[in-house]
Amino acid sequence: MTFAETLAAFTRAVAAGDGDALAALFAVDGTYVDAFYGPFTGRPAIARMLQHHFHGAGRDFRWDMSDPVSDGRIGYARYLFSYTSTLPEAAGRRVVFAGIGCFELAPDGAIRRYSEVFDRGAALAQLDFAPERIKKALLRWAAADGARPEAAAHRGG
Numbered sequence: 001m002t003f004a005e006t007l008a009a010f011t012r013a014v015a016a017g018d019g020d021a022l023a024a025l026f027a028v029d030g031t032y033v034d035a036f037y038g039p040f041t042g043r044p045a046i047a048r049m050l051q052h053h054f055h056g057a058g059r060d061f062r063w064d065m066s067d068p069v070s071d072g073r074i075g076y077a078r079y080l081f082s083y084t085s086t087l088p089e090a091a092g093r094r095v096v097f098a099g100i101g102c103f104e105l106a107p108d109g110a111i112r113r114y115s116e117v118f119d120r121g122a123a124l125a126q127l128d129f130a131p132e133r134i135k136k137a138l139l140r141w142a143a144a145d146g147a148r149p150e151a152a153a154h155r156g157g
Contacts, residue, residue: 001109003070007077010111011063017055019047026111033115035099035141036123058083058095065101075103081118090127097123 001009006025013022023043026032031041032049040049054061065077082096099118106112120141124134146155 003072003075003103003105003109004068006075006103006109006111007065007068011065011079014050014054014063015061017051017061019050022050023047026114027106030111031113032111033113035116035118035120054083057087058085060084070103070105072107073105075105077101077103079116085127087127090129093127095123095126097126 010022010025013019013025022032023046026043026046029042030046031039032046033039034049034053037049037053040046061083062081064080066079068075068077070076078098078100080096080098082094085091085093085095097118099116101114101116103111104113121134121138124137145151
C-alpha cells in the first residue's frame with residue numbers, strides 16, 4: 001500500500017467510525033497520539049479510542065489529507081478535519097480545523113506512530129467552551145510539551 005493509499009484508508013476508517021479498520025493500519029504495537037485524548041498503544045486501544053472518544057463525542061466526521069510526502073520511514077500530510085459535536089454542552093456545533101499529521105512507518109508500511117499538530121484552542125473555542133476551561137486545557141498541553149526530554153534546551157537554565 002502506498003502512503004497515499006494508507007492516508008485514504010486512515011481517513012475513511014475515521015469517518016466511518018470503523019475502529020478495526022483504523023487499527024489494522026497500525027503495527028501490532030503501534031501508537032496513535034491524539035492531540036486531545038493522548039496516546040493509545042496497540043490495535044485494541046486504537047480501535048476503542050476511535051469508537052469511544054471520537055465517535056462518542058461527535059458525528060458526521062470528515063478528514064481530508066493533502067500534499068502527502070513520505071520517504072518510506074516517515075510521512076507527513078496537511079489535513080482539514082471536521083465533525084459535529086455530540087457533547088451535551090456543545091451538541092450540534094460544527095468544528096473545523098487544519099493540521100499536520102506525522103506518520104512513523106514500519107518497513108512493511110504499517111503505522112508505528114501517528115501524531116498531529118493543530119491549533120487546539122481554535123477547536124475548543126468553536127465548541128463555545130468557557131475561556132477558563134480552554135485556558136486550563138491549553139496550559140496542561142503546554143506543560144506536557146515543555147516537559148518532554150527534547151525540550152530541556154528550550155527551558156533554559
